[in-house]
Amino acid sequence: MPQPTTTPVRTPVETPTVEPNPKLLPAEICPQQKREMASPDVSP
Amino acid sequence: MLVRDPELSIAGWLLLCNARTLRERAFARTVEVLDHDSIKFVHTSDQVFQIHPVEPALTGLMAACSANTWSRDRLANIPISRAGRSALSDPELVPMLQDLADILASEAGQAFTSSYYPGIPDVQMPDEHIEVVLQALQREMDREGKSRQRYPVEFLALPKERQRALAERRRWWFEKFSITPERWASGHWSVWDVSEEAMPEMVPA
Numbered sequence: 001m002p003q004p005t006t007t008p009v010r011t012p013v014e015t016p017t018v019e020p021n022p023k024l025l026p027a028e029i030c031p032q033q034k035r036e037m038a039s040p041d042v043s044p
Numbered sequence: 045m046l047v048r049d050p051e052l053s054i055a056g057w058l059l060l061c062n063a064r065t066l067r068e069r070a071f072a073r074t075v076e077v078l079d080h081d082s083i084k085f086v087h088t089s090d091q092v093f094q095i096h097p098v099e100p101a102l103t104g105l106m107a108a109c110s111a112n113t114w115s116r117d118r119l120a121n122i123p124i125s126r127a128g129r130s131a132l133s134d135p136e137l138v139p140m141l142q143d144l145a146d147i148l149a150s151e152a153g154q155a156f157t158s159s160y161y162p163g164i165p166d167v168q169m170p171d172e173h174i175e176v177v178l179q180a181l182q183r184e185m186d187r188e189g190k191s192r193q194r195y196p197v198e199f200l201a202l203p204k205e206r207q208r209a210l211a212e213r214r215r216w217w218f219e220k221f222s223i224t225p226e227r228w229a230s231g232h233w234s235v236w237d238v239s240e241e242a243m244p245e246m247v248p249a
Contacts, residue, residue: 024189024196026152026181031049032129033188034145035136037152039180040125043173043225044218 051139053077053086062102066143066220067238071106073140074119074235083109086140088118110236120234124223134183141233143243144221148214150246152181155210156197163209164216174211175200181210 026037048057052073059072077084082092083105093115097108109115125135137145155161178199189196199207218228222237 021194024185024192024194025156026149026185026197029149029184029188031051031142031145032136033184034149035139035142036128036134037181037184038137038141038145038148039134039177039183040137041135042177042180043228044215044223 049139049142051142056086059102059105065240065242067235067240068102068106069143069243070140070221070238071109071119071235072102073142074122078105083115085115085118087122087138091118093118116236120236121232122235124228124231124233134180141221143247144217146247147217147244150244151213151217152199152210153197154246155199155202155206161206161209163205163212167212167215169208169211169215174208177211177214178202178207 026034029037048054052060053076055078056072056075059075060069063069063072074085074087075083076086076089079092081096082094084092091114093109093112095105095108095112095115097104099107109119122140123138124141126138128134128136182196182199185196185199199210202210215225218224220239220241222233222235227233
């Protein structure tokens with residue numbers, strides 16, 4: 001009697017997720033741009 | 045500060061390293077030239093003020109500037125802003141208010157990242173003004189995001205209570221640097237009215 005053949009099972013591989021670029025935060029901008037972002041033309 | 049801010053004179057840089065309070069730091073940033081027995085300030089660099097410090101320290105230098113009527117007056121009337129660098133830029137804080145700019149940028153980031161971000165109970169502000177403030181903050185983030193080809197954070201996407209907290213905290217910090225809404229209308233601030241608190245730890249040295 002022939003031995004039953006086993007079907008190779010492919011282990012599912014987790015598709016690596018591509019992380020989108022994190023959003024730009026205020027801390028990442030340069031000192032001059034921080035002075036501009038402070039918006040001195042708008043009243044505190 | 046290991047690298048000198050190009051807007052800061054060498055004298056100002058040395059003084060800033062010895063400054064402990066927000067007021068001392070703001071003063072250090074105003075110093076353009078220290079000579080044998082005189083001083084010049086960044087915003088009035090064509091004027092020389094004779095001073096006679098009696099203590100070899102930053103506090104002694106500030107006391108000497110306060111004792112001279114003219115230098116005291118110049119340090120009590122410093123412009124808040126200057127024009128942008130190009131026609132497309134918006135006005136910016138003067139470099140002497142770099143600490144305020146750094147604190148506000150840190151506050152704006154924390155509105156997105158802190159688990160707890162309360163407002164300031166003493167600050168009253170209408171909703172319309174909050175929106176104006178957030179749109180102003182967004183302008184520079186949008187411009188920078190475009191130049192770096194990255195999406196910037198969106199202030200108007202914050203929960204309403206965080207939007208309010210950020211605008212209130214912005215006003216609170218402006219006031220620490222002597223700029224109340226009333227004083228803002230004059231266009232000038234005073235070194236002598238800046239808070240004597242230390243630089244907050246949330247801002248990287």
